[in-house]
Amino acid sequence: MTREGRPTSPGGAAPGRPHAPTFTGNRALALEEPLLFEAGRLETSGVDFEAVPAHESRLGGLARKAPIGLPGLAEGECVRHFTRLSRQNYAIDMGLFPLGSCTMKHNPRLNEKMARLPGFADIHPLQPQDTVQGALELMHRLQDWLLKLTGMAAVAMSPKAGAHGELCGMLAIRAALDARGDARKVVLVPESAHGTNPATAAFCGFAVESIPANIRGRVDLEALLARLGPDVAAVMITNPNTCGLFEPDMKAIADAVHAAGGFVYCDGANFNAIVGRVRPGDLGIDAMHINLHKTFSTPHGGGGPGSGPVVFSAALAPFAPLPFVEEEAGHLFLVEEENAAAHHASAFGRMVAFHGQMGMFVRALAYMMSHGADGLRQVAEDAVLNANYVLRRLEDVLSAPYAATGPCMHEALFSDAFLDGTGATTLDFAKALIDEGFHPMTVYFPLVVHGAMLVEPTETESRARLDQFVGAMRALAARAREGGAGAMKAAPIHAPRARLDETRAARTPILVWQPPAADRLAAE
Amino acid sequence: MRYLPLTDEDRAEMLAAIGAASIDDLFVDVPEEARLSGPIAGLPLHMPELQVERELARMAARNMTAGAGPFFLGCGAYKHHVPATVDHIIQRGEFLTSYTPYQPEIAQGTLQYLFEFQTQVARLTAMEVANASMYDGSTACVEAIFMARRITRRAKTILSGGLHPHYLKVAQTLCRFTGDRLVALEPRLAPGRPGDDLAAMLDAIDEETSAVVVQNPNLFGHIADLSELAARAHAKGALLIAVVTEVVSLGALEPPGAMGADILVAEGQSIGNGLNFGGPYLGLFATRERFVRQMPGRLAGETVDAEGRRGFVLTLSTREQHIRREKATSNICTNSGLCALAFAAHMALLGERGLRQLAQLNHARATHAASRLAAIPGVSLLNGPFFNEFTVMLPVDSRPAVRAMAEMGVLGGVSLARLWPERPDFAHGLVVAATECTTPHDIDLLARAISEVIAQ
Numbered sequence: 013m014t015r016e017g018r019p020t021s022p023g024g025a026a027p028g029r030p031h032a033p034t035f036t037g038n039r040a041l042a043l044e045e046p047l048l049f050e051a052g053r054l055e056t057s058g059v060d061f062e063a064v065p066a067h068e069s070r071l072g073g074l075a076r077k078a079p080i081g082l083p084g085l086a087e088g089e090c091v092r093h094f095t096r097l098s099r100q101n102y103a104i105d106m107g108l109f110p111l112g113s114c115t116m117k118h119n120p121r122l123n124e125k126m127a128r129l130p131g132f133a134d135i136h137p138l139q140p141q142d143t144v145q146g147a148l149e150l151m152h153r154l155q156d157w158l159l160k161l162t163g164m165a166a167v168a169m170s171p172k173a174g175a176h177g178e179l180c181g182m183l184a185i186r187a188a189l190d191a192r193g194d195a196r197k198v199v200l201v202p203e204s205a206h207g208t209n210p211a212t213a214a215f216c217g218f219a220v221e222s223i224p225a226n227i228r229g230r231v232d233l234e235a236l237l238a239r240l241g242p243d244v245a246a247v248m249i250t251n252p253n254t255c256g257l258f259e260p261d262m263k264a265i266a267d268a269v270h271a272a273g274g275f276v277y278c279d280g281a282n283f284n285a286i287v288g289r290v291r292p293g294d295l296g297i298d299a300m301h302i303n304l305h306k307t308f309s310t311p312h313g314g315g316g317p318g319s320g321p322v323v324f325s326a327a328l329a330p331f332a333p334l335p336f337v338e339e340e341a342g343h344l345f346l347v348e349e350e351n352a353a354a355h356h357a358s359a360f361g362r363m364v365a366f367h368g369q370m371g372m373f374v375r376a377l378a379y380m381m382s383h384g385a386d387g388l389r390q391v392a393e394d395a396v397l398n399a400n401y402v403l404r405r406l407e408d409v410l411s412a413p414y415a416a417t418g419p420c421m422h423e424a425l426f427s428d429a430f431l432d433g434t435g436a437t438t439l440d441f442a443k444a445l446i447d448e449g450f451h452p453m454t455v456y457f458p459l460v461v462h463g464a465m466l467v468e469p470t471e472t473e474s475r476a477r478l479d480q481f482v483g484a485m486r487a488l489a490a491r492a493r494e495g496g497a498g499a500m501k502a503a504p505i506h507a508p509r510a511r512l513d514e515t516r517a518a519r520t521p522i523l524v525w526q527p528p529a530a531d532r533l534a535a536e
Numbered sequence: 537m538r539y540l541p542l543t544d545e546d547r548a549e550m551l552a553a554i555g556a557a558s559i560d561d562l563f564v565d566v567p568e569e570a571r572l573s574g575p576i577a578g579l580p581l582h583m584p585e586l587q588v589e590r591e592l593a594r595m596a597a598r599n600m601t602a603g604a605g606p607f608f609l610g611c612g613a614y615k616h617h618v619p620a621t622v623d624h625i626i627q628r629g630e631f632l633t634s635y636t637p638y639q640p641e642i643a644q645g646t647l648q649y650l651f652e653f654q655t656q657v658a659r660l661t662a663m664e665v666a667n668a669s670m671y672d673g674s675t676a677c678v679e680a681i682f683m684a685r686r687i688t689r690r691a692k693t694i695l696s697g698g699l700h701p702h703y704l705k706v707a708q709t710l711c712r713f714t715g716d717r718l719v720a721l722e723p724r725l726a727p728g729r730p731g732d733d734l735a736a737m738l739d740a741i742d743e744e745t746s747a748v749v750v751q752n753p754n755l756f757g758h759i760a761d762l763s764e765l766a767a768r769a770h771a772k773g774a775l776l777i778a779v780v781t782e783v784v785s786l787g788a789l790e791p792p793g794a795m796g797a798d799i800l801v802a803e804g805q806s807i808g809n810g811l812n813f814g815g816p817y818l819g820l821f822a823t824r825e826r827f828v829r830q831m832p833g834r835l836a837g838e839t840v841d842a843e844g845r846r847g848f849v850l851t852l853s854t855r856e857q858h859i860r861r862e863k864a865t866s867n868i869c870t871n872s873g874l875c876a877l878a879f880a881a882h883m884a885l886l887g888e889r890g891l892r893q894l895a896q897l898n899h900a901r902a903t904h905a906a907s908r909l910a911a912i913p914g915v916s917l918l919n920g921p922f923f924n925e926f927t928v929m930l931p932v933d934s935r936p937a938v939r940a941m942a943e944m945g946v947l948g949g950v951s952l953a954r955l956w957p958e959r960p961d962f963a964h965g966l967v968v969a970a971t972e973c974t975t976p977h978d979i980d981l982l983a984r985a986i987s988e989v990i991a992q
Contacts (some may be wrong), residue, residue, distance in 0.1 A: 048652045048884050057890035059619055061972065064893065067900040072921025074759050074790050081659040084887015087621055094649070094881055098630035101645035105629030111638075118539055119633050122585050128623075131596025136609040137814030138950045139600065140939045146598030147813050153595075160579050172671035172815065173870035175857070179710075186713055211857035211867035216713050220862045258565035289563060294570040305870065309539075313626075313874030314646040315636035315834065316669070317816030333709070349705065350957035361709025365612055365674035365702035365803075366814025378592060384582030385575035387537045393559045394542050400562055401550045419554075419562040446642055451635075457858075474541035475550060502842070507641040510842040514640075517839035517851040521828065523665045524655040525838075 042508065045096040049525045052083025058090050100508040101314070102451045108477050110402075112423045112454035112466025113206070113254055115284045115306035120382065123309065123375035132374045137366035141345055147370065148344035152337045154377045158302060158321055161388070163293025166329035168322045169336050170368040174281060175208040177301025177320025178248075180333060180363055182216045184299055184324060185246050185275045187331040187360035196245035196274065202231050204254045204458040209279060218245060225460045229255040229414040229425070236265060240272040250279035251295070252286065254458040255414055256399065256423035256466065266296025275299070275328065283307045284470070285396055285422035288389030298325040304369070308376035319372035330358040335367050394471035395422040398478060402467055405482045409489040413461055422470070428463025430489060435497035438463035441488060443511060446504040448484040537582055600942065602811055606978035606985075608905070610925045610969025611755060611950040612673065612700050612781040613814065614806045616894075617973055618882060622808050625881045626874055636834075636873070640849045641841075646873065647848035650836035653880040660786050660883075661800045662793025663822035667833040668850075669876040670819025670868065673803030674706045677749065677779055679821065679832045679866055680799045681707055681716060684747035684775045686830045686865070691716050692744045693777075697723030698731030698754025700781055701955045707749075716746075723755070723956070725965065728920040730756035730927050734765055741772050747799075751779040752792065755955070756918065756967060757925035759789060766796025775799060783807055783820065784971070785923040787895030799823045807886075808878030818875035829855060832866030894972060898924035901970040905979045909968065912987055918965075925969040927952070930990065934966040937989040946985040 037044045069075065085093060102109070109116035127133060135144055155167050168184075171177040182199075189196055199213040202223045210220045223239065226232040231249065247269050251259045259265070266276045278292055278300040284307040292300050304310045305318040312318075324332050335346045338355060346367065347355045383391060396419070403424035407415045411429035414420070428438045442452035442465070454466040469478060492500060504510065542550075547559070556562055563571065575581065583591075602615045609615070626632065630645060637643030637650075650668045657666035670676040681693050693711075695704055695718060704720055711718050719740060721733045731754040741748060748769050753759045766776040778792035780802035792800045804818035805811075823831055829852065837851035857864040886894060902924040910917040914931035930937055934951035941948040952965030970979070 045648070047648065048880075049655060052884065052887060054888045057887045057893075058621070058885035059890045059894070061890070061893045061897055064896045065900050065904070067903045069899070070903050070906070070919075070921055071788060071899065071923065072759060074761060074921065076786075076788060076790055078662075078794065080787070080791075080888050080891065082656060082883060082886070082888040082891060084890055085884050087619075087885065090881065090885050091621055091625070093884065094625040094631075094877075095628065097645040097648050098625075098628045099645065100642075100648070101630040101634045102639070102642040103630045104633040109635065111635055114635055116633075116635060120539060122588060124627065124632075126589065126592045126596075129593060129596040130601045130603060131593075131599040133810045133812055134601040134603050134615075135599050135813045136602055136607075136615070136811050136947070137613055138609055138611055138954055139947060140942050142939065143600035143942050143947070144813065146595040149598065150592070150595050157579065160576055172675065173868075175867045175869045176671060176675070179867060183709070183713055207856075207858040207861045207864070208867050208869050210862035211860070211864040214862035214864075215867050217715065258563075260565040260567065263567055263570065286566070288576060289572055290566050290570050291572065291576070295567075311632045311874070312635045312870075314631055314634045314643075314877065315873035316870040317671070317872045317875055318870040319816075361712065362702065362705040363675075363709065364672060364706060364815070365700060366817075369815040370813035371816050374592065378588055381580065381583050381588045381591065382539070382585065383537065385577075385579035387540075387582040389572075389575055390537060390540060393562075394540055394547075396562050397542070397547060397550055397554075397559060400554045400556070404554045418564060419556065421562075421565075442639070443641070446639065451642065452639055472539055472541065475546045504641050508644050509641045509845060509847040512640045512841045512847045512849050513839045514849050514851065517837040517849045518854075521835070521851055522838035523651075523828065523835055523851075524658045525651065 043096045043099065045093060047525055048093060049083055051093065052085050054083055056084040056086060058085055058087040107449060108469065108473055108481050109451040110453045110467045110469050111451060112468040113281055115468060115470060117309055117470040118472035119309055119311040120379060123378040126378045127371045127374040132370060145344055148337045150377060151373055152339055152344055154373050155337060157380050158323055161287060162300065162323045163291030164323035165326040166324045166332050168332045170333065170363045171301065171320040171322055172364060172369055173316060173318035174301055174303045174320045175212060176363065177322045178208055178212040178279065179215060180322045181277050181299035181301060182212055183360050184328045184331040185277065186216055188328055189245055191358065196243055198244045200236065200239060200244060200247045202249060204460045205248060205250055206254065206279060206281065209248045213248060228417045229257050230259055231265065233261045233265065237268055240268055242273065244272060244274045246275045246277050248277040248279065250282060252282045252421035255425045256420040257414060258421055262295045281306060282422060285392055287392045288385060289392045298328050304372050304376040309379045310372045310375040317369060317372065319369035331360050334359050334362050391471050398469040398471060398473055399424050401478055402469055402482060406485055409486050423466055423468035425461060426465040427461045431492055434492040436492040436500045438465055440497065440500040440503065443503040444488050444500045445484065447506045450481060450484060602947065605945045606981045607947045608949045608968045608970060608982055609947055611955065611967050612803055613811055614782055614969060614971060615811060615973050616784065616806050616971050618808055618810060619885055621885060622878050622881045626878050631874065631877055637850060640847065644847060647836050649877055649880050651838065651848050653876045654836060656880060656883050657820050657822055661822045662791035663800050664825040665828050666820065666822035667831055667835050669872040670821050670833055671872060672815065672817035672819045673781055673801060674703045676801035676819035676821050677703045678707045678710050680777045680801045681747060683799060683830050683832060684777060685716055687827055688746040688773060688775060690744055690746035693718050693746050694737055694740045694748045695720045696737060696750040697721040697733050698756060698758065699749060699751045699779060700755050703779065725918055727918055730758050730918040732758050732760055734760060737765055738768050741768050741774055743772055745772055745774040747775040747777050749777045749779060751781065753782060753785055753923050753925060756927040757922040758919055759921045759923055762792065762795040762797065777801065782924065784895055784898055787891040788899055789923060804879050808882035809875050816872060816875055818872045818879055830865060833868055833871060897972045901974045902926065905968060905970045908979050908983050909986060912983060914990055915986065924971055925967060927965055927967050929964045930966055932990055933963045940989045941985040944985050946981055948982055948985055
């Protein structure tokens with residue numbers, strides 16, 4: 013391998029080698045896999061049970077009448093089915109996954125092991141609390157970490173993901189306004205915000221108004237200050253923002269919003285950039301969700317489960333939802349509906365059944381303890397260093413609209429201006445990157461930049477990996493410039509599938525498997 | 537630090553390449569007064585793996601686990617045996633450490649299992665379409681209420697008293713802010729049909745009703761035929777939202793789709809997922825094809841690639857927040873993907889035959905337990921029909937009884953007072969669940985423990 017990760021001698025995958033068709037459609041380790049409904053049989057099961065003892069049915073005449081239609085697989089076939097599927101996925105375990113605003117960092121396996129300890133995995137949420145003191149201790153410890161890392165006054169543990177945490181934070185703001193009889197309706201959201209922000213505000217019954225960005229990629233302070241008034245309930249802001257930039261006016265914005273009687277919600281999706289170096293509580297923030305599945309490395313699992321605890325300022329703390337854990341004289345207990353009057357009378361309600369994502373709490377705490385306060389600070393520093401390294405090594409060949417304003421935080425933003433006249437688009441560029449063995453960066457987000465490419469390498473990438481990625485990006489940019497757009501439009505050619513027809517999927521949705529027409533006729 | 541690959545030499549060279557004198561130069565936008573000069577006080581410094589493991593194992597050891605002895609808790613979370621294969625599959629890094637499949641060409645593994653999961657859920661519930669999962673049953677339930685409002689353009693929803701009280705509280709919390717009007721019926725412990733308020737619900741449906749929400753089996757374990765309720769709702773232009781908190785029951789019971797449900801929401805934890813003290817769990821959400829564009833959450837759909845090969849993508853995303861922003865059907869983004877994989881893999885192992893056996897075994901254990909407890913003097917069984925969960929009235933307060941049984945090593949059920957502390961008439965009620973994990977010996981120990989706490 014060269015310094016940039018190129019093979020030093022031609023490998024087996026020489027370009028242009030003809031692909032002889034195979035009987036199976038497989039290509040050695042590239043294995044096709046039918047659907048479970050095509051491969052399985054209704055009479056097959058991969059689970060053995062003891063014989064069902066004689067009993068009198070008490071189903072009250074409501075026993076299931078028709079067949080269900082669920083095929084089964086013998087155990088070995090089941091392992092193969094899902095193993096073969098798994099190999100059609102890209103994952104952090106395989107390589108760089110620079111998806112901006114998603115913080116795809118290494119997922120330590122210690123955390124998986126700890127979450128599977130029977131003492132955490134095999135306890136019921138409604139057990140007597142004396143029998144789950146260790147679980148409550150873990151939640152209490154995690155609460156303490158989150159409060160100290162953010163410098164905030166209270167934390168709600170139950171939200172199940174980032175968007176759910178946003179909802180929690182915005183409901184607390186609504187509850188605080190209601191408590192003082194204030195019917196403010198407007199929530200200001202910068203145009204660079206995640207889609208969940210306006211969706212959440214609307215869900216809570218707020219009217220959403222957009223705030224423009226300035227030419228430096230930050231919130232336009234003048235526009236925001238001009239819009240503040242007695243009808244503005246809150247500002248939802250992401251800091252560092254989705255352009256990968258720190259909002260230097262954060263404290264001024266918060267002070268102005270507070271002076272106008274509103275609250276400040278911060279989307280904490282990008283906390284990884286500042287953890288251990290900046291406490292949101294010092295910036296005047298009233299509520300912020302923390303994606304444990306981003307900053308604190310609980311695995312994304314192909315889209316969840318996540319966990320989105322919300323930290324609150326003293327002003328909002330009384331309204332935080334149930335439940336959470338408190339300690340009195342060494343005894344830990346849940347603050348729930350029945351004891352809320354004594355401990356937390358203004359809670360706005362309950363976000364979920366039970367107590368939140370315990371499995372994620374264990375993983376996040378294991379991660380925090382592994383890194384410690386010192387290591388988490390290093391996490392932010394290395395994440396920011398890696399992103400700036402990518403930014404500076406690519407800014408001469410890509411277009412980096414805000415690079416001139418100074419360093420970025422944990423992610424580097426590029427626009428598609430460098431592709432002007434080449435015929436290639438951001439999407440083509442991303443798909444070509446797939447053929448290079450990388451997961452593409454976030455594309456077409458944030459909306460404030462044309463054809464956006466948002467690169468978040470995270471702190472768990474080595475310099476060698478970054479150099480290889482930079483090399484691939486530079487090579488692709490050169491190819492686009494040199495008339496290679498046509499080939500890029502055909503990308504990816506080495507992935508399990510070529511480009512998929514999303515329009516067709518949406519126009520005639522096929523959302524569940526249906527047997528082929530001939531089989532259906534035979535069955536009738 | 538074992539997770540960080542950069543060396544100090546790397547850092548110095550990279551800073552030089554960037555043209556920064558120090559790492560602090562990269563944080564120049566942070567106002568000076570907000571910059572922390574060192575590690576945050578009051579938190580420990582980094583630890584070796586072994587030390588973390590010791591500390592967490594100490595906490596875990598303080599908990600009494602479901603597998604350690606006789607265990608009879610249910611009420612929305614169930615102890616089932618998950619085959620070892622399931623955990624192996626979900627720990628494959630290609631699934632565990634992948635992201636939402638936004639780049640379908642390199643996420644066919646996730647997309648295909650989501651498509652299979654959707655099909656399994658639709659068939660299990662006898663509905664036409666299902667989404668790729670929600671956070672859990674309780675959040676799926678409130679999303680169903682909002683979806684019904686979008687379809688019917690009416691704001692009043694009637695909720696059965698047999699609904700899990702946490703589900704009700706979640707709905708009440710959110711509806712307080714959205715303007716949806718909830719009419720929650722008070723639960724009643726009528727002998728033979730605890731929590732059954734079908735008659736009252738039939739009476740309550742009117743022309744302003746958007747939906748009726750009914751759980752089956754209900755919180756007390758009672759099961760009912762929902763067909764008449766569905767017919768009445770439809771006659772008034774309202775929808776039936778059916779809630780299932782124990783999906784294993786669908787291996788034995790008539791599914792909500794066959795009884796006329798328009799939206800089905802369920803807690804899918806029982807298949808493939810452990811108790812985990814309440815989360816992460818798996819929200820199931822299914823409906824009729826004609827309502828699919830009002831459905832929340834992600835959907836995997838079939839299509840073809842540029843070479844004509846079958847493949848799968850996320851589809852109908854114009855319903856979703858990342859496209860529609862404030863006009864989205866829901867703000868949900870991350871869902872329960874890996875829990876859906878656990879469900880899909882466990883269901884693939886079970887198959888139709890295995891699921892039916894599993895359900896029968898659950899029912900057999902529960903009927904055995906119910907008969908055994910009902911024979912204890914002073915204990916009465918409230919249920920007529922039930923699946924794997926039932927309610928008994930003890931001659932004593934059930935909450936201290938549950939605590940006393942725990943001291944004897946028996947986790948004997950969920951006291952109704954834990955869920956309805958404000959209802960003195962529920963104080964003697966105990967909900968008991970039995971599953972394939974319950975042995976005849978466990979049932980003996982439960983009966984003995986109940987007899988002892990009554991005698992005390």
